[in-house]
Amino acid sequence: MNEPKAKESAPPVSTLEELAELADYSLLDQLKRDPDATDDGEDYRPRQVFSGHYVPVKPTPITAPEYVAHSSDFFRELNFDDNLAQTEGFRRLFSGDMSDLPAPLRKVGWATGYALSIYGTEYTQQCPFQTGNGYGDGRAVSVLEAVINGQRWEMQLKGGGPTPYCRGADGRAVLRSSVREFLAQEHMHGLGVPTSRSLCLYVSKTETVQRPWYSPGSSNADPDTLVSEPVAISTRVAPSFLRVGQLELFARRVRAQAHADSLEELEKIVQHLIDREYGSDINSELPLADKLVALTSAFRERLTSLIANWLRVGYCQGNFNSDNCAGGGYTLDYGPFGFCERFDPYFQPWTGGGRHFSLFNQPAAAEQNFNSFCSALRPLLLSHPEQLQAFEELQKGFGAVMQQKLQNMFAAKLGLQTYNAELLNELLALMMKTPVDYTIFFRELSYIPESLKPLRRSFYQEPSATLEAQWSSWLEKWRSLIDKSNTAELSQKMLQINPKYTWREWLVVPAYEKAKQGDYSLVRELQDVLTRPYDEQSPQVEEKYYRLRPPEFFLAGGVSHYSCSS
Numbered sequence: 001m002n003e004p005k006a007k008e009s010a011p012p013v014s015t016l017e018e019l020a021e022l023a024d025y026s027l028l029d030q031l032k033r034d035p036d037a038t039d040d041g042e043d044y045r046p047r048q049v050f051s052g053h054y055v056p057v058k059p060t061p062i063t064a065p066e067y068v069a070h071s072s073d074f075f076r077e078l079n080f081d082d083n084l085a086q087t088e089g090f091r092r093l094f095s096g097d098m099s100d101l102p103a104p105l106r107k108v109g110w111a112t113g114y115a116l117s118i119y120g121t122e123y124t125q126q127c128p129f130q131t132g133n134g135y136g137d138g139r140a141v142s143v144l145e146a147v148i149n150g151q152r153w154e155m156q157l158k159g160g161g162p163t164p165y166c167r168g169a170d171g172r173a174v175l176r177s178s179v180r181e182f183l184a185q186e187h188m189h190g191l192g193v194p195t196s197r198s199l200c201l202y203v204s205k206t207e208t209v210q211r212p213w214y215s216p217g218s219s220n221a222d223p224d225t226l227v228s229e230p231v232a233i234s235t236r237v238a239p240s241f242l243r244v245g246q247l248e249l250f251a252r253r254v255r256a257q258a259h260a261d262s263l264e265e266l267e268k269i270v271q272h273l274i275d276r277e278y279g280s281d282i283n284s285e286l287p288l289a290d291k292l293v294a295l296t297s298a299f300r301e302r303l304t305s306l307i308a309n310w311l312r313v314g315y316c317q318g319n320f321n322s323d324n325c326a327g328g329g330y331t332l333d334y335g336p337f338g339f340c341e342r343f344d345p346y347f348q349p350w351t352g353g354g355r356h357f358s359l360f361n362q363p364a365a366a367e368q369n370f371n372s373f374c375s376a377l378r379p380l381l382l383s384h385p386e387q388l389q390a391f392e393e394l395q396k397g398f399g400a401v402m403q404q405k406l407q408n409m410f411a412a413k414l415g416l417q418t419y420n421a422e423l424l425n426e427l428l429a430l431m432m433k434t435p436v437d438y439t440i441f442f443r444e445l446s447y448i449p450e451s452l453k454p455l456r457r458s459f460y461q462e463p464s465a466t467l468e469a470q471w472s473s474w475l476e477k478w479r480s481l482i483d484k485s486n487t488a489e490l491s492q493k494m495l496q497i498n499p500k501y502t503w504r505e506w507l508v509v510p511a512y513e514k515a516k517q518g519d520y521s522l523v524r525e526l527q528d529v530l531t532r533p534y535d536e537q538s539p540q541v542e543e544k545y546y547r548l549r550p551p552e553f554f555l556a557g558g559v560s561h562y563s564c565s566s
Contacts, residue, residue, distance in 0.1 A: 315340075500534060
């Protein structure tokens with residue numbers, strides 16, 4: 001009997017024409033366009049958008065674009081040729097020029113509106129019209145939706161110029177923030193944290209914008225000078241860019257009876273979220289009310305897992321509003337973010353964020369976003385009492401599920417089979433008193449040390465004799481609780497949970513500063529290191545990237561803290 005031949009893999013996509021064949025615009029084809037929009041997408045002035053799910057917008061290309069970087073790992077996953085990012089057609093599209101695209105690519109992109117809730121409180125004053133009808137994608141323009149290897153992806157330009165939601169801004173992103181987002185997304189993927197992905201990054205060789213930033217040596221909380229920065233466009237990719245705030249916008253219109261089609265628009269955007277993000281989780285044959293209960297359960301599972309992952313790697317989403325919370329349950333919008341180095345449960349790198357979005361308060365912020373999500377779905381369940389009750393039980397149970405995920409995560413970080421609250425609380429208190437580098441400490445612990453000596457590598461200062469005794473006592477207690485029957489196996493498990501390399505802002509700053517001068521070598525070096533955060537890399541990499549933050553960077557503006565200027 002002849003065995004079937006193995007299916008040959010398709011040749012890599014090497015031209016824009018080949019990429020065009022994969023285009024499939026579900027959002028544009030299935031959802032409602034703003035009836036007041038222009039056909040040509042030249043719609044750049046701030047205005048109110050009263051209805052519809054998207055606004056056609058043609059991005060504004062950057063002038064004289066130059067290639068900076070692309071994600072080789074993600075290109076490989078997409079079956080893209082590594083040279084594709086430097087071809088003329090690809091460069092034009094992903095630097096914002098949609099004027100000459102091969103069919104069936106469309107020559108107009110799209111932007112979406114959404115509502116804003118901060119820690120569960122609804123706001124409209126960020127909208128220039130005080131109505132909520134002018135808030136949305138101010139400088140993000142999606143340009144392509146494609147099905148690649150059976151997976152749907154949306155490709156969105158960050159910094160693609162103004163949209164009707166730009167609130168008077170220029171719609172541009174600068175090279176500094178673009179480098180940060182480009183590197184951070186692929187670092188998070190390397191860490192095993194669900195996230196949007198980075199495709200490519202281009203910078204203009206001639207176009208600059210003025211942005212407030214920190215003068216050299218400044219320790220001010222807020223920027224104290226204006227700097228001229230190169231304009232850049234990075235392309236981020238996700239199964240969709242549907243946000244909790246997007247669902248909220250349509251639910252608010254239902255509650256306000258804003259127009260006759262408001263309930264239908266809400267139902268369509270929720271169904272689109274299910275199709276795009278939860279098609280494999282939710283039976284398409286179910287009635288809508290049952291789908292909503294299943295959606296709520298699936299989103300709760302993803303969101304709680306995401307937050308546990310954030311705390312596992314020390315990531316802080318400094319502005320975790322509902323509009324920065326992806327409906328698909330992954331990390332989205334790398335603006336005011338940071339990774340904790342010296343441990344502080346209230347770590348918050350963004351000067352405008354406040355404690356409610358600090359590191360260990362993110363589970364509570366996530367619950368507020370989940371409540372906003374539930375509030376958005378509720379109008380569709382009001383006439384279905386049985387499903388509404390199940391839905392409300394899911395909403396009430398968020399805190400318990402979140403707590404369980406956090407306990408499981410910390411048990412795994414410590415190499416324990418069961419969670420031990422006393423041991424963890426003792427450790428966290430010691431980590432603050434000493435103080436300790438979050439990443440280095442847990443990495444060194446993963447080698448199962450028999451004495452305190454290896455852990456000292458993570459200490460920012462020598463402990464007092466009293467503290468040292470407490471540390472030794474804690475280590476002895478920890479060693480008594482781990483399974484020592486096979487420490488080599490336990491160590492390997494812990495090494496895959498506790499990364500060796502983390503984002504350190506003081507090492508990223510030189511990369512984007514050099515990039516401003518046209519030298520992208522440090523960007524690419526960081527890309528290599530950060531996409532393999534669990535690997536034991538070369539001695540040179542370890543010496544440079546596996547070390548404590550130098551004292552001079554602890555109060556430095558733009559390093560230890562920064563504004564949302566981008």
